[in-house]
Every structure is written in C-alpha cells, then in structure tokens.
Amino acid sequence: MTTDPLLDRAAADAAEAAEDPWRVVHRYGPYVLLAVGLVLAAATGDVVGMDPTDWYLLGSLSALALVLQLWWGRGESGRPKPSAVSACFYWARWAIAFWVTWINPFFAFFGAVGYFDADRLLPGRLQKAGILGSVVIVAGAQGGGLPPHGAVGWAVFGGLIVANMVFVIVTGHLQEKEQERARVQARTIRELARTNEALKAAIDENAQLHAQLLLQAREAGVADERRRLAAEIHDTIAQGLTGIIAQLQVVASAPTLQIAREHLDRASDLARHSLGEARRSVHNLSPTALADASLQEALKKTVADWSDRTGVRADFTLTGHAEPLHDEIEATLLRITEEALSNAARHAHATRLGVTLSFMAGEVTLDVRDDGRGFDPYAMPARTGTGGFGLDGMRARAERLAGAVTVESEPGGGTAISARVPLVRHD
Numbered sequence: 001m002t003t004d005p006l007l008d009r010a011a012a013d014a015a016e017a018a019e020d021p022w023r024v025v026h027r028y029g030p031y032v033l034l035a036v037g038l039v040l041a042a043a044t045g046d047v048v049g050m051d052p053t054d055w056y057l058l059g060s061l062s063a064l065a066l067v068l069q070l071w072w073g074r075g076e077s078g079r080p081k082p083s084a085v086s087a088c089f090y091w092a093r094w095a096i097a098f099w100v101t102w103i104n105p106f107f108a109f110f111g112a113v114g115y116f117d118a119d120r121l122l123p124g125r126l127q128k129a130g131i132l133g134s135v136v137i138v139a140g141a142q143g144g145g146l147p148p149h150g151a152v153g154w155a156v157f158g159g160l161i162v163a164n165m166v167f168v169i170v171t172g173h174l175q176e177k178e179q180e181r182a183r184v185q186a187r188t189i190r191e192l193a194r195t196n197e198a199l200k201a202a203i204d205e206n207a208q209l210h211a212q213l214l215l216q217a218r219e220a221g222v223a224d225e226r227r228r229l230a231a232e233i234h235d236t237i238a239q240g241l242t243g244i245i246a247q248l249q250v251v252a253s254a255p256t257l258q259i260a261r262e263h264l265d266r267a268s269d270l271a272r273h274s275l276g277e278a279r280r281s282v283h284n285l286s287p288t289a290l291a292d293a294s295l296q297e298a299l300k301k302t303v304a305d306w307s308d309r310t311g312v313r314a315d316f317t318l319t320g321h322a323e324p325l326h327d328e329i330e331a332t333l334l335r336i337t338e339e340a341l342s343n344a345a346r347h348a349h350a351t352r353l354g355v356t357l358s359f360m361a362g363e364v365t366l367d368v369r370d371d372g373r374g375f376d377p378y379a380m381p382a383r384t385g386t387g388g389f390g391l392d393g394m395r396a397r398a399e400r401l402a403g404a405v406t407v408e409s410e411p412g413g414g415t416a417i418s419a420r421v422p423l424v425r426h427d
Contacts, residue, residue, distance in 0.1 A: 025116055026116060026117055026120065027073065029113060029116055030069050030093075030110075030113045031066075031069065033109045033110045033112060033113050034062065034065055034066060034069070034110050036109045036110075037062075037100070037106065037107040037108070037109045037110040038062055038107075040104075040106035040107070040109065041058060041100070041103075041104040041106055041107045043106075044104065044106050045104065048104050048105065048106075048145070050103065050104060054103045054104070057099070057100075057103060058100055058103050058104060058107070061096050061099055061100050062100065064096060065093060065096045065097070065100075065110065068089065068092060068093060068096070069093070072089050082119075082120065082121055082122055082123045082124075086120070086121040086122070087121065087122055087123065087126060089121060090114065090117075090118070090121040090122055090130055091130075091133075093113070093114075094111070094114060094130070094133050094134065094137070097110045097111035097113070097114075097134075097137055098111065098133075098136075098137055098146075101137050101140060101141055101145075101146065102140075102145075102146045105140065105141035105144065105145040105146070106141065107141075108137055108138050108140070108141030108142075111134055111137030111138055111141070112134060112137075112138055113134075114130055114131065114133065114134030114137075115131065115134055115168055115171075118130040118131050118134070131165075131168055132161075132165070135161055135164040135165055135168060136161065138160075138164055139160035139161045139163075139164050142160050142164075227396065237274050239338060239339075239342045240270050240271070240273060240274025241274065242342065242346075243266075243267075243270045243309060244267045244270045244271055244274070246309075246345075247263045247264070247266045247267035247270065247309070248263070248264075248267055250263045251263045251264055251267070266308075266309060270309075290327075290330055290331065290334060294322070294324065295322075295325060295330040295333060295334065295357070296316075296318050296322050296357055298330075298334055299316055299333075299334065299337055299355060299357055300316040302334065302337060302338060302341070303315070303316040303337075303341070303353075303355050304316075306341045306345070307353075309345075310345050312344075312345075312350055312351065312352065312353055313351065313352045313353070314341075314352075314353040314354070314355070315353075315354050315355070316354075316355045316356075316357070317354065317355070317356045317357070318356075318357050318358075319356065319357070319358040319359070320358050320359030320360055321359055322357075322359055323359060323423070323425055323426075324425065324426035325364065325423070325424060325425060325426060326424040326425065326426055327426070328401065328424075329364065329401060329421055329422075329423075329424050332397045332398065332400075332401055332403075332421060333357070333364065333366050333419065333421065335397060336366060336394045336397055336398065336405070336417075336419045337355060337366060337368065339390065339393060339394055340368040340394070340417050341353075341355075341368070343390060343391075344368070344370050344372065344415070347372070347373075347375070348370045348372025348373065348374075348414075348415060349372050349373050350370035350371050350372035350414070351371055352370065352371050353368070353369065353370040353371075354367075354368075354369050354370075355367070355368050356369075359423065360423070361423075362422065362423050363420055363421070363422060363423050364420070364421055364422075364423050365418060365419065365420050366418070366419040367416065367417070367418045367419075368416070368417045369414065369415070369416045369417075370414055370415055371414045372414055372415060373411065373412060374409045374410050374411050374412055374413045374414050374415050375409050375410075375411060375415070376409070376410065376411060377407050377408075377409055391405070391407060391417075394417070394419065398419050398420070398421055401421045401422065401424075402421070402422055403419065403420050403421035403422065404419075404420050405417065405418070405419045405420075406418045406420075
C-alpha cells in the first residue's frame with residue numbers, strides 16, 4: 001500500500017493544530033507584547049518622567065528580552081516538557097518584565113505573557129507562583145506603577161492582585177476545557193487517519209482479490225470451454241466415425257453387392273454429416289440439426305436416422321406444449337439424446353427404443369428407454385482414456401444448466417435415462 005506524503009503531513013498538521021490551538025500565541029505572542037510595551041513606553045516616557053538612565057536601561061533590557069526570546073524560540077521544539085531550563089527562562093523573562101515595568105508601568109503588557117505559557121514552562125508545583133509573579137507585574141501597572149504609594153495604594157494593589165488572580169483562574173479553567181476538547185479532536189483526527197489508512201489497505205486488498213477472482217474465473221471459463229469442446233468433438237466426429245466404421249464392417253461381410261452399396265451410402269452420409277459437424281464446431285458449437293429445425297423436429301429426425309442405421313425400431317414422442325427453448329438448452333438435450341443413442345447402439349442390443357420429450361411447468365425432461373440387456377449402474381467400470389464421455393458427459397452437460405441426469409437399469413431389464421433441465425425460453 002502506498003500513501004500520499006502530502007495527505008499524511010496535512011493530517012499531522014491538523015492533529016497538531018487541534019491539540020494545541022494556542023501554539024501561534026505561544027510562538028509569536030511574546031514578540032507582539034514586547035513590541036506593544038516598547039511603543040507605549042516610548043509614547044509615555046515624558047508622562048512618567050523617564051530620564052536618560054531609564055531610557056538606557058529600558059532599551060538594554062528590551063534588547064536582552066528579545067535575544068532571550070529568540071534563543072528560546074529557536075530550540076523550543078526540542079524541549080516539549082517543563083524543565084529546569086524552561087523554568088530559568090521563565091523567571092529570567094519575568095525579572096526583565098518586572099524591572100522595565102518598574103521603570104514604565106505601560107511596559108506591563110510584556111509582563112502579561114506569563115499568563116499564557118506558565119503551564120508550558122514551569123513544573124506543576126511552580127505554576128501558581130509563576131502566574132502570581134505575572135499578576136504582580138500587571139497589578140502594579142494597573143495601580144499606577146511600582147512600588148505602590150501609601151496605604152491606599154497598597155490596598156488598591158492588593159485588590160488588583162486578587163481580581164487578576166480570579167481572572168487568571170477562570171480563564172485558565174476555560175482554557176483547560178478548551179485544551180481537553182482540542183485533545184479529543186486531535187485523537188479523533190489521528191483515529192480518522194488510521195481508519196483512512198486501513199480503508200486504503202482494504203481497498204488495495206479488495207483490488208488484488210478482484211484481480212485474482214477475474215483470473216480464476218477466466219481460467220475456469222477456459223477449462224469449461226475445453227470440456228465442452230471435447231464433448232462436442234466426441235458427440236459429433238467420434239460418434240460419426242464410429243458409425244462409419246460400423247457400416248464399413250457390414251460392407252466387409254455383406255452377402256450381396258446391393259447390401260454393400262447400401263451400407264457404403266450410409267457411411268458416406270455419416271462422413272458428410274460428421275464433416276459438417278466438425279465445421280460447425282469450429283464456428284459456433286451449435287448443432288447443425290438445430291440450424292433450420294425445432295428441437296422436437298431435430299430429435300425426431302435423429303431418432304429416425306439412428307433407427308435406419310441400426311435396424312432397431314425407435315420412436316419419438318412429444319408431450320406437453322412445445323415451446324422454443326434457449327439455444328444452449330436445445331443443444332444440450334440433443335447432445336444427450338445422441339450420446340444415449342450411441343450407447344444403446346454399442347451396448348444395449350435392444351429390439352425397441354423410445355425417446356420422449358416432455359414440456360412441463362418450468363421444466364423439460366428427456367427420456368430414452370430401451371429393452372436391451374441393461375447393466376448395473378453401481379458396478380460400472382472406471383472411465384479410461386479410450387472410452388467415450390458416456391453417462392459422465394450427459395450429467396456434466398445437464399448440471400452445467402442446473403439440471404440432472406438419472407439412470408435406471410438392471411441386467412436383463414433394459415435401461416432408462418432421464419434428463420431434466422429448466423425450461424428457459426428462447427430470447
């Protein structure tokens with residue numbers, strides 16, 4: 001399975017953003033607040049009475065704060081958890097903010113940065129102390145600057161500390177709730193990413209299985225077509241040659257020239273018929289007997305021709321209302337009839353044979369019965385390479401159409417072969 005690096009990176013960025021929605025504030029907030037403090041200090045320097053020494057200290061401390069923040073921002077990704085280094089950075093920055101706010105109260109904006117990242121930079125036991133330190137800076141600026149003047153100033157300073165602490169606690173609680181939701185969202189995004197990967201893997205696996213199934217279906221179709229073609233050759237060319245040989249054998253022992261010519265004519269007709277069947281097999285594997293005739297007409301002619309060749313009385317009977325059937329159904333029933341007649345000619349030694357085609361509700365049956373010597377169906381020898389398709393071929397043909405072939409026979413009691421297939425009408 002292959003994955004798109006851009007999609008993976010986008011999912012990772014989305015999870016990171018969902019897990020830490022304040023990361024932009026944490027990264028750029030200190031610089032913005034430092035710039036705001038510088039601007040306000042520069043605008044109010046005369047108001048608060050800053051002298052040149054104050055300006056020098058404010059500029060130097062601001063530069064130091066900028067360098068310190070740049071140093072920390074460059075390596076922050078490698079220090080994801082609070083540590084002694086991060087705590088030292090926090091308190092160093094607080095000391096700078098406290099000092100510059102003492103010089104100019106309007107610089108307290110920079111001191112407020114501790115509100116946002118105390119939990120990121122300080123261990124749990126020092127977080128409240130760190131927040132309180134930032135509150136002191138902000139409250140001092142709000143009270144008119146540090147240090148407070150007189151009892152009233154200290155009282156106001158204490159009240160502002162309490163108010164700011166309450167504010168920080170409430171906003172911290174809300175921020176924690178927001179972060180918890182962000183963590184849940186981040187987990188959901190990661191789970192969706194894993195689900196997406198699993199889905200892509202399943203799709204790839206399904207595609208491979210589909211390709212394998214197509215290959216197996218193609219191979220099964222080829223094998224089935226080979227079996228059908230072998231059966232067609234057996235039912236046409238092989239049976240035709242068998243009939244020709246039988247006729248020629250009669251010619252060899254014919255008592256008169258007229259009888260010999262009669263059997264030679266039959267052998268010639270069989271040869272022509274077999275040649276036509278062979279050509280037809282190459283083209284479309286559809287019996288020539290069905291090219292210009294219905295199934296019942298083709299069966300009647302096939303039975304009559306067989307009777308003429310073998311000298312055995314054979315009758316064809318049609319029951320029910322005949323309907324045009326699907327080409328494959330008609331071809332299968334005709335081939336089963338030809339195979340049954342061929343077996344009867346070779347093995348039955350019958351004096352009478354009957355073929356019945358019956359149309360019933362949703363089913364067509366074909367029955368071939370003879371009064372020959374019969375056999376034991378349960379004691380049939382295994383097929384050999386020189387044998388025909390016989391009963392196995394009939395069953396295979398019928399089963400291919402969701403049908404079945406049954407055989408009833410016993411030694412000396414004749415044989416009855418019944419084929420049943422679904423009644424599928426011609427399209």
